[in-house]
Amino acid sequence: DAKTTQPPSMDCAEGRAxxxxxxxxxxxxxxxxxxxxxxxxxxxxxxxxxxxxxxxxEMASLIITEDRKSSTLILPHATLxxxxxxxxxxxxxxxxNQFYFGTGTSLTVIP
Amino acid sequence: xxxxIQSPRHEVTxxxxxxxxxxxxxxxxxxxxxxxxxxxxxxxxxIYFNNNVPIDDSGMPEDRFSAKMPNASFSTLKIQxxxxxxxxxxxxxxxPNWGEKAFFGQGTRLTVV
Numbered sequence: 562d563a564k565t566t567q568p569p570s571m572d573c574a575e576g577r578a579x580x581x582x583x584x585x586x587x588x589x590x591x592x593x594x595x596x597x598x599x600x601x602x603x604x605x606x607x608x609x610x611x612x613x614x615x616x617x618x619e620m621a622s623l624i625i626t627e628d629r630k631s632s633t634l635i636l637p638h639a640t641l642x643x644x645x646x647x648x649x650x651x652x653x654x655x656x657x658n659q660f661y662f663g664t665g666t667s668l669t670v671i672p
Numbered sequence: 673x674x675x676x677i678q679s680p681r682h683e684v685t686x687x688x689x690x691x692x693x694x695x696x697x698x699x700x701x702x703x704x705x706x707x708x709x710x711x712x713x714x715x716x717x718x719i720y721f722n723n724n725v726p727i728d729d730s731g732m733p734e735d736r737f738s739a740k741m742p743n744a745s746f747s748t749l750k751i752q753x754x755x756x757x758x759x760x761x762x763x764x765x766x767x768p769n770w771g772e773k774a775f776f777g778q779g780t781r782l783t784v785v
Contacts, residue, residue, distance in 0.1 A: 604676075604763050604776025605715070648715075660774070662715035 565649045570667040573643075579636040581666050583649030586630045591653050594625060596634045597662070598645040605648065605662070608634065639670045676777035678764050684783045690752040693780045695764030696745055705774065706739055706749050707763040715763075721747065754784045 566584040573579040595610040609623045616623040622635040648665040677696040685691050697704045705720040719729040724741045741747040761781050767774040
């Protein structure tokens with residue numbers, strides 16, 4: 562699976578949009594981008610995933626660049642409950658490859 | 673649905689003792705995963721099952737670790753004998769299809785003293 566690079570930490574003001582970047586320059590054509598988050602002391606939680614088109618659901622939006630070498634997870638109106646570690650993962654869907662979670666980005670939402 | 677249920681939530685045991693962690697996946701999910709999380713190594717996939725059959729156990733650290741899934745609603749992860757370096761949070765997850773929307777349990781915090 563392609564490796565991902567994320568900043569170790571970020572801050573965001575409550576109510577503002579949180580934009581979390583992820584670089585995956587070695588991604589291949591059939592690899593999807595997944596985002597999970599882990600709130601302290603809880604299990605990881607699925608957020609969103611995509612292949613090449615931008616995706617949006619009730620939790621977040623995923624913007625993937627045209628060359629697919631990077632992506633951004635957007636939390637449109639961050640709340641204190643969004644404080645968590647966010648993991649960007651790239652993997653081939655529906656294969657035997659593992660989910661490699663990496664170190665993620667620790668997002669702190671500030672009141 | 674109650675989600676993925678793990679037990680116990682916390683376990684403290686002495687070195688050398690056998691430890692058994694339990695997991696009840698979400699009903700209807702065909703895939704079950706066991707992960708371990710530590711500060712040093714982050715989240716590591718230990719083993720996963722498809723339709724109760726172990727598919728990939730390459731992440732299991734050594735022979736002291738074993739996992740079983742006797743039926744679709746129950747799985748165990750056993751460590752025998754346990755060692756202090758096994759101290760970690762162990763997560764169980766399940767998904768209806770491979771890799772998509774995996775749902776994680778609350779984890780079992782294991783401390784081996």
